[in-house]
Amino acid sequence: MKFLIFLGSARDSTPPRPARLGQRVSMMCHRLIADRAHDAQIIDPLDYNMGGVFKPHFAYAEGRAPQTLSDLAEAILAADGYVMVSPEYNHSMSPALAHLLNHFGASRFAWKPSAIVTYSAGQWGGARAAIGMRGFLSELGCLPVSAMSHLPKAQEILDNEGAWNSDSVKWDGYVGRTFHQLEWWAEAAQRQRLEGDTAATGAFNRDPSQRNAP
Numbered sequence: 281m282k283f284l285i286f287l288g289s290a291r292d293s294t295p296p297r298p299a300r301l302g303q304r305v306s307m308m309c310h311r312l313i314a315d316r317a318h319d320a321q322i323i324d325p326l327d328y329n330m331g332g333v334f335k336p337h338f339a340y341a342e343g344r345a346p347q348t349l350s351d352l353a354e355a356i357l358a359a360d361g362y363v364m365v366s367p368e369y370n371h372s373m374s375p376a377l378a379h380l381l382n383h384f385g386a387s388r389f390a391w392k393p394s395a396i397v398t399y400s401a402g403q404w405g406g407a408r409a410a411i412g413m414r415g416f417l418s419e420l421g422c423l424p425v426s427a428m429s430h431l432p433k434a435q436e437i438l439d440n441e442g443a444w445n446s447d448s449v450k451w452d453g454y455v456g457r458t459f460h461q462l463e464w465w466a467e468a469a470q471r472q473r474l475e476g477d478t479a480a481t482g483a484f485n486r487d488p489s490q491r492n493a494p
């Protein structure tokens with residue numbers, strides 16, 4: 281199966297040091313997903329020019345969106361599931377991650393699961409950000425699996441290459457529980473996408489009011 285790992289940081293600032301801890305967290309996720317014999321790709325917000333005016337991919341006329349955004353839209357559609365890696369900023373999910381995801385309609389992510397992996401430089405590992413991510417990802421259509429992974433003091437537990445500095449068996453097992461659930465649901469959803477009727481709920485294509493209560 282194919283999984284996209286969204287790296288939820290575009291930060292280039294110190295303090296707080298080190299910047300872009302998300303890189304090592306995403307590399308760790310990539311290794312664990314690849315170890316499970318799946319195709320894994322890290323999506324880095326720095327590879328997408330998202331400064332200035334906000335224009336979602338679905339708002340462009342056919343064939344007029346920037347090529348990088350269109351390529352990502354295709355990759356999202358082709359994926360079987362997603363790993364959402366986010367730091368905690370002010371007890372919330374990463375604005376860089378939310379901004380990147382907001383460029384795409386829910387139909388691209390729908391009928392597939394996601395896994396929430398949060399981290400922070402402090403002791404809570406982004407747990408407070410993770411709570412809000414559940415609502416966000418549910419609305420996006422890629423329902424988050426129940427087992428979340430929270431990595432406190434990520435600058436101490438992971439090296440620059442995304443390897444654990446100690447207790448690697450325990451850490452692999454901890455994050456592996458999240459990825460086992462992701463894999464299970466992704467397999468189930470893949471089968472059901474082939475056999476089930478995903479058209480019956482009808483994604484809105486004109487205005488959100490299309491799904492209002494009568």
Ligand SMILES: Cc1cc2nc3c(=O)[nH]c(=O)nc-3n(C[C@H](O)[C@H](O)[C@H](O)COP(=O)(O)O)c2cc1C
Pocket residue numbers: 288289290291296297298299300301302303367368369370371372399400401402403404405406
């Ligand atoms: C604007 C901002 C807000 C932050 N808020 C929190 C927070 O609420 N809780 C927390 O544990 N760490 C917080 N931190 C510290 C981050 O956990 C730490 O800087 C981490 O390295 C951020 O991930 P990144 O380096 O991948 O951007 C904050 C950092 C920044 C820059």
